[in-house]
Amino acid sequence: MKIFETISLTTILQMLLAGVLIYLYLLLVTRLAGKRTFAKMTSLDFAITIAMGSILADAVNKPESNFIPALVSVAILAILQIVFAKLLSSSKKAEKVVTNTPILLMDGEHILEANMQKALVSKSDLMGKLREANVLNLKQVKAVVFETTGDISVLHTNENTPLDTIIMEGVQK
Numbered sequence: 468m469k470i471f472e473t474i475s476l477t478t479i480l481q482m483l484l485a486g487v488l489i490y491l492y493l494l495l496v497t498r499l500a501g502k503r504t505f506a507k508m509t510s511l512d513f514a515i516t517i518a519m520g521s522i523l524a525d526a527v528n529k530p531e532s533n534f535i536p537a538l539v540s541v542a543i544l545a546i547l548q549i550v551f552a553k554l555l556s557s558s559k560k561a562e563k564v565v566t567n568t569p570i571l572l573m574d575g576e577h578i579l580e581a582n583m584q585k586a587l588v589s590k591s592d593l594m595g596k597l598r599e600a601n602v603l604n605l606k607q608v609k610a611v612v613f614e615t616t617g618d619i620s621v622l623h624t625n626e627n628t629p630l631d632t633i634i635m636e637g638v639q640k
Contacts, residue, residue, distance in 0.1 A: 522540045571639065575608060582613075588613060593611065602621060
């Protein structure tokens with residue numbers, strides 16, 4: 468079977484060298500492109516991170532044919548990430564087109580079923596997030612938001628403090 472064929476020492480050394488060089492290159496790219504490229508951000512950021520990982524893994528596994536194309540491909544993706552990050556941070560219109568809108572899942576103690584379905588969040592997932600946030604009573608909840616990253620934010624307090632409107636700016640109700 469081909470899957471059990473041995474590989475030459477030369478190939479192993481090429482893979483080792485490629486792995487070290489890819490590692491150093493990845494350090495450089497993350498420093499230049501910023502934390503956003505590999506942070507938990509939007510679904511687009513996640514997809515780009517997966518694509519970069521796939522490209523780099525291929526370069527380590529097949530350094531003789533994929534090393535330079537992998538470096539160029541990752542550089543292109545990193546540059547596009549920088550361009551889009553700058554565009555999104557400077558244009559509200561571009562941000563609305565490219566990114567998801569946060570969705571309100573709970574308004575106070577009221578669960579918004581239609582928004583839960585829209586966000587594909589189950590009631591058990593919601594209750595789990597409330598438990599993680601140490602919510603003991605639904606009356607403590609001010610708002611629960613399904614963020615653009617896929618995270619669920621729970622805003623709660625025991626006090627009668629109102630939410631500042633700026634915190635909920637851009638959240639779809």
